[in-house]
Amino acid sequence: MSTTQSDRLRGLLEPLVAAKDLDLEDIEVSRAGKRRMLRIIVDSDEGLDLDLCAELSREISDLLDETDAMGEGEYNLEVSSPGADRPLTEHRHYVRAEGRLVKFQLTEGGELIARILGVDDEGLDLEVPGVKGRKATARRIAFTDVAKARVEIEFNRKNDTKEEEA
Template sequence: MSTTQSERLRELLEPLVSSKDLDLEEIEVASVGRKRVLRVVVDSDDGVDLDQIAEISRELSEKLDESDAMGDGEYTLEVGSPGAERPLTEHRHYLRAVGRLVKFQLTEGGDDLIARILEVDDEGVDLEVPGVKGRKPTARRLAFDAIAKARVEVEFSRKDKKEEEA
């Protein structure tokens, strides 16, 4: 049986989120002064848009109102997406980041590596490491157990895939 409020909330909300073909990425209950805030982060393989966020927010609010999962006190519900610089913590996160530039913190030595994810399989990722000082990019393979942390890097000048194909 669930012992924490976050676990109870996840059990309550995850079926509704999944029914919308979304993943429930994160639930956080925080106290902000005297108020409580319930933050829910959702995502999908295709990302989420504002209309989807609005719809799931309404439905989650109704579900929460029907239950006592948040207790009697007032709270604010915030529903959003993971954001541009999301940490990669699940296999599906790596799959969604194919083609993106990622900063990896390696388990050995704690060194950082910035590379573009080319492919993902069950054991790890195939990368393209950008060349330095005019050199060509190089290929590299990283096993998941060699990755301590990974976070998508924001690229302001990268062309969209559709532009590259045109």
């Protein structure tokens, strides 16, 4: 997809997405056989539900039908959330991942797996799990020290006190 088409799609769809208090995370256009696939990735602090994705999909479809933003030819439209394993690239992604276990690739080299306890404008407060029966340790890292970050999927995650109270 050309930058011009991407910019045009983003300019067209961002106000519609923002009106629903959502963030437009990504726009992907790819080939699926003879057709094209337009994937719109949206997210919010409260998360998404299927009904909201379906409603937004209908509104985006109507808006695209009124314009020539996708050009001629058929395409499939998919509106979805980024998924649990998406990369953390924006400040808001880190805020949404508070309490989650994250795998960090550090700019100085090496990896770190730690739970995000807090996020501010400069960096992250982390809890590094203990190894072989040792206690967890606190660590602070700056955003400039993070090359890449991705949430780790936890199948046996213990509930924290906030979840237990709810």
